[in-house]
Amino acid sequence: MSSSSQPQFRYTQTPSKVLHLRNLPWECIEEELVELCKPFGKIVNTKCNVGANRNQAFVEFADLNQAISMVSYYASSSEPAQVRGKTVYIQYSNRHEIVNNKSPGDVPGNVLLVTIEGVEAGDVSIDVIHLVFSAFGFVHKIATFEKAAGFQALIQFTDAETASSARNALDGRSIPRYLLPEHVGSCHLRISYSAHTDLNIKFQSHRSRDYTNPYLPVNPTAIEGVMQPTIGPDGKKKELESNVLLASIENMQYAVTVDVLNTVFSAFGTVQKVAIFEKNGGTQALIQYPGDFF
Structure with missing residues (x-):
């Protein structure tokens, strides 16, 4: 597969000194990331083995221009970025630093708490939420509700790795425009980990769904x-x-x-x-x- 046959960038993104690397070899180590990135500047932090398949990572440069330099180089190069012979896809992260000190909402779990900003409860259906998040793995259950923070959803995956993969890819992003009603301008996803491990869904409805139990x-x-x-x-x-x-x-x-x-x-x-x-x-x-x- 040539480097042009798969897009290097899935989103129009704001530059960040933190880069998100995908399609890495399984259990890629920090030294391999540094080796790939150091020609473009100083690496101050890394986060390896992210995602369900442990094949994603984050790399933080000391300076924004160094990250821009790396992204620009591989966006125009005929030779893709590679680690152990595998083509690596590079994009800007929505985060501007890698924080390793985890607050309660950052302790990985299999249930995500998603706040959907800029919408009313009826604007985003449970089916749209399922469609967006099931791209990262099997969604067991979804419960939606309204809180002071706005319209929120709890989304239960099989394990913390799958939930982490979804969070890393979607936190700070918008739900695709074609899935939203015309009157909604844009809606951003703010995602943290929930302390829940198994949601108690009593009824199938437009507000809650258990995809593991069709007889509910x-x-x-x-x-x-x-x-x-x-x-x-x-x-x-x-x-x-x-x-x-x-x-x-x-x-x-x-x-x-x-x-x-x-x-x-x-x-x-x-x-x-x-x-x-x-x-x-x-x-x-x-x-x-x-x-x-x-």
Whole structure:
């Protein structure tokens, strides 16, 4: 693969004297980082073996211009940066120094506390949060809530390494514009570690989700778009149109999972959410389509 076939930079970034290096050899050591970077200036701090695969690192130069010099050199060079023959991708970090003294919110854990700045609670759906964070590993659970600090989410990963990888990549970034409503200008993610290790999710809803338990009860009033029937002029129940279908599953010949239902109902349009639950001794499911589906 040539150096031009994979972008060196994923974001338009503000220069920092701390550089974020990706695609390093596993268990890359500090001396190897210093060897790569020292032609461009003095290295004052490093942080190795970051991320789920321990193949990322941070390097802090003594001076901002030294970091800019390194980034500029490899951005225009036909020869990529390499360690042990592996191409290394370099970008500016959103941090301006490497701090090794860890405050409580910096002690790595498997649950992240994410504050989404610049939005109201309804502006960013739980599905968008899941999409953004699941790029770094399997997301077990998400709980969203509103605090004095703003709209926040707790996101549970399998382990601290995966959570660390997500935090290092996303802290200080913005959710991609195309995933946000038109009226939202920009929203920044502020991410720290939570003291929680296992979130207690009691219902699947638009505010909380457990992706490990498809049989968790659904709170019907909390799923967006679910409407209750009303009484028509003739005294009979009148079903309101809704973008959420309620399906009763009878005579199951095989296990019906969220994936199975998603496959079946995707034949009729884009399925946004599927939730399975037990009610009155039977199995039911809610299938949500986009709001304008009907």
